[in-house]
Amino acid sequence: MPSKSSARLAALTVAAVCSVASTIVLTSPAHADGVRIHDIQGTTRVSPYAGQKVADVPGIVTGVRTYGSSKGFWFQDATPDDNPATSEGVFVFTSSAPKVAVGDSVTVSGTVSEYVPGGASTGNQSLTEITKPTVTVVSSGNAVPAPVVIDSKSVPSAYTAAGDTAASNSINALPLQPTKYALDHYESIEGMNVQVSDARVVTATDPYAELWVTVKPHQNATPRGGTVYGSYDSQNGGRLQIQSLGATADFPVVNVGDKLTGTTAGPLDFNQYGGYTLVANEIGTVKSGGLQRETTKKQSKNQLAVATYNVENLDPSDGTFAAHAAAIVNNLQSPDIVSLEEIQDNNGATDDGTVDASVTVNKLIDAIVAAGGPKYDWRSINPVNDQDGGEPGGNIRQVFLFNPQRVSFTDRAGGDSTTAVGVTKVHGKAQLTVSPGRIDPANAAWSASRKPLAGEFVFKGKTVFVIANHLISKGGDQPLTAQYQPVTRSSETQRHAQATAVNAFVNEILAAQKNADVITLGDMNDFEFSDTAKILEGDGELYSAIRSLPRNERYTYDYQGNQQVLDQILISPSIRKDCFEYDSVHINSEFNDQISDHDPQVLRFQP
Structure with a gap:
């Protein structure tokens, strides 16, 4: 995203x-x-x-x-x-x-x-x-009607009825069943004075003075206080957005796992940015849940640590370089390879034809050194100006950072924004024709979207192929509260085509070398249970390593009260069959002072 x-x-x-x-x-x-x-x-x-x-x-x-x-x-x-x-x-x-x-x-x-x-x-x-x-x-001065209590008992577990197929799956004309469906329950009290009590926060306060709570504290709860979105049929009807009818300066600043104790009350609105919303003229008292940012385990001498981190439109004017550097050094424990998504060009959103990002990347590398980390080297390919989507003028792209004291990059000339990387077989081993290189950049699947960056790395004499991705976002998909049920996820069409292209390239590597170590990682903009993930995984060519975690710990992003997977690291069979360690390092998505809206991921394994 x-x-x-x-x-x-x-x-x-x-x-x-x-x-x-x-x-x-x-x-x-x-x-x-x-x-x-x-x-x-x-x-x-x-x-x-x-x-x-x-x-x-x-x-x-x-x-x-x-x-x-x-x-x-x-x-x-x-x-x-x-x-x-x-x-x-x-x-x-x-x-x-x-x-x-x-x-x-x-x-x-x-x-x-x-x-x-x-x-x-x-x-x-x-x-x-x-x-x-x-x-x-x-x-004037009349008593206000007592608020309707919204709680675990009043909100049904089932989320919504299916829409009328004769009306494009719209639920508009269906008779409301407020004791059967959560969306019907909220609609039946739309505009009324309502209240929640002792509600746990499941999305931190955002820059728009909004937060999300749950009135169903046991509904798909995560160990850190959130609510996990684990399938298309578990929309979590206990989630409710909270805004304020008062001054936003007085709005509570909270993290996931905090509570609004006492009563939060006001009219129940419906808006574009989350659906049913309690617009509070009375807000409960904040009780901190004490949530702390996570730190992953340091890789051992013989383990290769590979991470993915969406740094959210990073450009030289941002004030987050020191914080990102500290996160990479301390929370991620200085991975050997880091795939960065959303690195912008040297002047950010200024749309003047600039595509080079060396100032942005080197400023981050210098900040990492200042934070006590290694002097990373880096590889990337500049995109064609304004062709890869994202913020206009920003020219976001993926970048490989790597620690040259631990891992080397195999450079093969010829890779540029329009040249497709290929796979050859040399002495029984797979090789990339260019490194770094972009996967099938002329494919229509990549229209107005980031092209995957492939590179060859060597760790202790073993070659590891890494493919950095940033698939097209979910912009345009219908919200969970849409009048059309089930909702239409229109962005999937292009993302599925992108996943197909990535899987085909992985198959080329594995066809040349069955036991090749291949890592496909990045901001996939889709869930681990999605068809996008299934296409990427193919017939066992890849495995999304986040599925090795317990279901209630699978999330990298927090959106509208649902903690969900957008960032993934997928691994080839040679890595999966051996012992690997995977960690979703929660340093951003649950916090109101996040420096990115994504949590980074780290994979550790021995090639």
Whole structure:
């Protein structure tokens, strides 16, 4: 995921970028009188009054939003019906700062709309709203309706129903079953005053003043306090995003495993960047879980240590070089080979044709030396300007660092941005035709994406082939809370083609030398259980070493409360059959002060 905005990219857009929203337009009668909020919300995701004008809808104001592009207020009927599928709260979009206060008894007239955060192309569900409102304050200082408790018992374990196949798998028109499905439960209380208590943090506070908690503390819990995403059918419905209706300066700064003790309460919103969100006007007290960054074991004299680390758009202007260097030296214990992803060119995002990255790389190498580490050497290939995706102008690429006191690089001239590396057989051993070299760079699979970097290394007389990857991101995939279920993961098409090309190249090496030591590593932008991983692994040509860890420890990234695998190290049979050690070193993804959104991985083995 892959860029400085990558913490939001799988959801599919950066928060700071203005997005286009859409509204579901339905043909319906022009006016409706005497309706209440539960009538407007109805028993499905789309209001039966969408497109209609409603008059004098009564309720109590429960929350006021005076900031951002969605100014307005929530109000709630103090006299609910007895149908658990119909929400008693709704958002009133005023466009400017509303002139109401929490506790006001109001009547609202306006048009019922179904607003799709981010626009229809995101696949998001819609948020029922009243727009173009006329608001009358009847009285002030009234008691706010008691919050609905969201907890382990109230949220069903099953995440969602499958969508209607006749409607492109949309769940919009399906009757809500709030006691059967988590998404239905949240929809049935959309817009209402809700609360969570003593909630454990499962995604740290991000730069946008957001965090995620779980109301199901035992749901796929990790040893360090998170929630692991282990399959497409374990979406973890206990996850809930928390934002604040107050000043963001007062928002808690927390790590995974911390708790918001006491009550966190406010209206339940739905937004583009995570779906159902508790927008808090009351936030619990932080209780630290004491999470510490991990340190891996030092490789032995006879072990080769190979690591992958996405350094998140590193360029010379960044202030993170010392921190990255300390992480490589201390937390990763100075691996012999490090595959770096997202090294930018010498002037970062300035789009002036610069592609060389020597300033960036050497600044990191110098910082590693200053941190007490080895004087690494390095190899890479400059991309064609603006052809490899990522931040425009940044020209991100993979780079090999290697410790020349422990390992040597086999240089074979001729590798450049457009020349494909091949495999030959010399004296019964596989050799690369160029080293370093890029795999099949003209293949359409690599359009607007990073091309894999292959290199030959020698450790104690043994050749090791290393392929550094950064496959295309999940940008464009539908979010887990989408109206289409199961969700469409459109980015997989290109990533599968990329995985196919990488696997074919590995097969070339193994065809030339069956027992060759081959390592394919990097930011694969996909899970260890995904079809991308299966294609990479092929018929046993490779094995994703993270699968050697217990299921609840398999993660390299934390997104929207789900700890998941994006970074992988895959190994050939000759490495797998011997003793190897694998570690996902958690130094970033669980922390609010992360220097990258990815955790590095380390493999140790004896060639």
